[in-house]
Amino acid sequence: MKDVEYFTFIVPPDIWRKKPGPSKFKMSAEYAAKVYPGSTPILSTREVRRLPTTPQELANAGRTHGDGVNRRPMTEARIGQILQEYEARLKREKAEKQIASGLPPN
Secondary structure, eight states, rough: OOOEEEEEEEEOOOOSSSEEEEEEOOOEEHHHHHHHOOOOOEEEEEEEEEOOOOOOHHHEEEEEEEESSOOOOOOOOHHHHHHHHHHHHHHHHHHHHHHHHTOOOO
């Protein structure tokens, strides 16, 4: 893994911006120099991100959520089970509403 520093930058004025101002997102110094020449980092906004560099790290990075939980593709059986549970819950909630309103359930 490679550590890369990201900052919010003060970007120079352009067509849409009349005064220098902070960037809307954090950027690395290399990216800011390429996209916004003359921009300066706001040092208090420093953030270090660990970026994958090897093929193995790249493969592992795609399999986790931001919180580190493994992401596995769902099978058709699991998707079907989720849909059945959802439909059963909708029917149950509809019946409860009908009972609450005084109507007989279907």
